[in-house]
Amino acid sequence: MMKCIKCRGKAHIKLPRHNARFCADHFVEYFHEQIQKAIKKNKMFTHQDNILVTVSGGKDSLVLWEALLKLGYQAEGLYLDLGIGDYSQKSKELCMYFAGKRSLTLHVVSISEWLDMGINGIAKKVRRPPCSSCGLIKRYLFNRFSVEQNYQVVATGHNLDDEAATLLGNLLHWQTGYLSRQSPVMPSNHSNMVKKVKPLYRLTEKETGAYAIIKGIDYILEECPLAVGASSIKFKKVLNDLEIQSPGTKQQLYFGFLKKGKKTFMEEDKVELKSCTRCKQPTTIDLCAFCQLSDRLSSS
Amino acid sequence: MMKCIKCRGKAHIKLPRHNARFCADHFVEYFHEQIQKAIKKNKMFTHQDNILVTVSGGKDSLVLWEALLKLGYQAEGLYLDLGIGDYSQKSKELCMYFAGKRSLTLHVVSISEWLDMGINGIAKKVRRPPCSSCGLIKRYLFNRFSVEQNYQVVATGHNLDDEAATLLGNLLHWQTGYLSRQSPVMPSNHSNMVKKVKPLYRLTEKETGAYAIIKGIDYILEECPLAVGASSIKFKKVLNDLEIQSPGTKQQLYFGFLKKGKKTFMEEDKVELKSCTRCKQPTTIDLCAFCQLSDRLSSS
DSSP states (O other): OOBOTTTOSBOOEEEGGGTEEEOHHHHHHHHHHHHHHHHHHTTOOOTTSEEEEEEOSSHHHHHHHHHHHHTTOEEEEEEEEOOOHHHHHHHHHHHHHHHHHTTOOEEEEEHHHHHSSOHHHHHHHHTSOHHHHHHHHHHHHHHHHHHHTTOSEEEOOOOHHHHHHHHHHHHHTTOHHHHHHOOSEEOOOSTTOOEEEOTTTTSOHHHHHHHHHHTTOOOOOSOOGGGTTOHHHHHHHHHHHHHHHSTTHHHHHHHHIIIIIHHHHGGGOOOOOEEOTTTOOEESSSSOHHHHHHHHHHOO | OOBOTTTOSBOOEEEGGGTEEEOHHHHHHHHHHHHHHHHHHTTOOOTTSEEEEEEOSSHHHHHHHHHHHHTTOEEEEEEEEOOOHHHHHHHHHHHHHHHHHTTOOEEEEEHHHHHSSOHHHHHHHHTSOHHHHHHHHHHHHHHHHHHHTTOSEEEOOOOHHHHHHHHHHHHHTTOHHHHHHOOSEEOOOSTTOOEEEOTTTTSOHHHHHHHHHHTTOOOOOSOOGGGTTOHHHHHHHHHHHHHHHSTTHHHHHHHHIIIIIHHHHGGGOOOOOEEOTTTOOEESSSSOHHHHHHHHHHOO
16 A cells, blocks of 8 residues: 555555655645745745636636635635637636635636637737737736736746746747746736736646645636647646656756756846836837737727 | 759658758758858868767767768777677777778777776776766767877767757756856867867757768667666657657757857856876866776775
């Protein structure tokens, strides 16, 4: 029998990268400890802050919300309806079910309120990959919503697999600008900009999945249908292959970057943020990318 | 019919990362051009220099020797007998056959002349992976031999696959010291140190294989039996998987590093070279790693 390294009871979860095995209770304890470590180490937020968790209906963001509440933080949710047919419908229902069952505040915003159409329509109209418009829109609306609603910080469900895959992609293309900015915490450096944090960056996708099962969280299993073939999925696969052969690879890559690699890229990229001439949101250009997109969608 | 992009004749080789197809003759031309580009761009050597090519019996180093001669350079060979049974025997014969057929000068040195045993025995005695002792010994003897024999530069057969795999490994572990030094050219910075260059760094393993076939070069097909399970092989596989999905990945990773990444690591690592108190070869410590290994092998 595989034994829990904490209580010597029956272990259900094996974590080769930590050379550890846990029963369900001690896995939850480990999981919470890793989140606390992430929060403390990066001074993400305190028990006094109002946190906005952006939830997609997937396991990571719902698990994050659950864990933050268990750890005594004040966290409310925001679901952004991307208008991707059944996928969006189902994921919205799962978020509402999660919030309803726990009597939590969940804000629901639809991108069609802002841009008159869903991601599919936008991608077709601007003739760019859907993930690229989707990323831009999410960053903008998450920030704008949280500033207007007076949240101190936005927390997203990015896990170690996400961060390591993004890092690998940035390294393969030597995107030095992105490399200098990739971080578990993005401070506010504009009056209309909220701090963004990723409290799950020390935990893998497998671990958030296990936590969801233990806590009985219903989440959407499907990947976004528009993300099929996205390079992030390809990089995750490669890192999973390496992880099986050398447990700890993802962690070494990402934590090593944070400790040793990141600072070497710091000098490269110093951007001055100003306010968009129309919407007053932070931007490096006169009319921000969101307002430009909005103009492009309403023309012709 | 797939056509050569140069002469519109029948193409035999397809290079997706360059979006090119070549007949045998134009492939050879392309191959030579890439080597010339590597030499010129990095000021590796001139037609006046005496070059020592270290040959292993594998395709890359024999192909390098052949191509340098075709390009009119003065290149002689050094085969280092590692004492790995049949593998070393066979690879030595292939090097001697190559040199004999072309009436070239090939030096043959055996590590047993220096350390009284082969790599297998050394690895067992020092209880470390064979590749680690082998690398140390090769670096030392290649350098010492070329200094004593008055060669201006040592050329090794490292190709793009080798360099990209090494880079990926250094990045996964954030070996900032290695990252600051990884380069197609290592200048001499000690009176007993020879310049080292890698003229094949712009060409893939597949391409050196094709060149070997076209030129009728016999080489040893087997990988070194002691390298089974080496992490370099694992990283090459991962990069090959990515290359198939996105042709150009290896090149982007390595060339991008040379252009944009490498300089960020430059400040990190400034080592002062002195002379080994016993053998006078360059070292960062008093008694160099080779002399220490030698002592360890002769003790007990």
